Amino acid sequence: MVYTQHYCAKCASEQIRRNGQSGGRAKYQCKACGHQxxxxxxxxxxxxxxxxxxxxxxxxxxxRSIARATGVARxxxxxxxxxxxxxxxxxxxxxTKKGATQALGSPRT
Ligand SMILES: [Zn+2]
Numbered sequence: 001m002v003y004t005q006h007y008c009a010k011c012a013s014e015q016i017r018r019n020g021q022s023g024g025r026a027k028y029q030c031k032a033c034g035h036q037x038x039x040x041x042x043x044x045x046x047x048x049x050x051x052x053x054x055x056x057x058x059x060x061x062x063x064r065s066i067a068r069a070t071g072v073a074r075x076x077x078x079x080x081x082x083x084x085x086x087x088x089x090x091x092x093x094x095x096t097k098k099g100a101t102q103a104l105g106s107p108r109t
Contacts (some may be wrong), residue, residue: 010035054079054084 003041006028008016013032020027029036041079049070056066057077 006039008035009031009037009040032079050080057081057084 005014006016007014008028008030011033013030015031016028017031018026019029019036020053021040025038026051027036039108052070053072057067057080061069061075063081066072066077080093
């Protein structure tokens with residue numbers, strides 16, 4: 001069972017309660033500031049963040065700059081680089097030798 005903690009989008013307080021639903025989505029009301037809004041599931045937010053990370057990795061940004069821009073931890077980005085098998089900016093310099101590209105499994109020969 002996975003529990004997700006929701007926070008107020010305005011004041012980031014944990015003191016929120018369910019306040020009905022609209023359009024199939026649950027609404028919440030913050031007890032601290034009175035703000036009302038929709039729950040943003042953590043999975044959706046994470047997927048959006050990771051898509052941005054993948055895009056920045058394609059543009060060959062450094063891990064630190066991606067971490068700074070997206071708020072995703074550097075180790076998480078490094079893990080995604082490893083998992084995807086992509087050549088990260090810090091892990092592999094620009095391939096200059098023919099042998100280096102073959103070792104990385106590039107489709108180009
Ligand atoms: Zn609030």
